Amino acid sequence: MNAAEFERALREKNELRKRAGLPLYNVADGFRAMDVTERTLKAVIERQHRVTAHLAYIDALPTTFHAGPVRDGIVFVFDLEGHPEAKRAYGWTSLVGQNGERQFHVALQVPPIASARDVIRMLSHTASISSTSARMRQSRP
16 A cells, blocks of 8 residues: 555545544554564564565555454565565554453465455455354254
């Protein structure tokens, strides 16, 4: 995501926040939040997998994925050095609870995962199966 795309996304997000009566983000806040997220995800990847990670790019997923497990539809894509199987890792955040806390998630690019969208599809599918199983257990006599 380049600066122009980020600013456009920020304007769209602010329009939604304005309609909901929420405080607006400014560009500096948005860049600062993205920087903190990037650094945290990089540290998580390096600590969990004992590799060196470098941000390759940021993927803005289509809005159809935003309601799923990825906050704001933003996935950070990192190139990896030193991992025996994966050349890339994907990182994203999701909201936890009501107070805006974020949980950080990481997935390696190993088959069948070949893109950020593959990770999200797999997570959405897993969540759908879990939800169906829970409903089935509740409906048993």
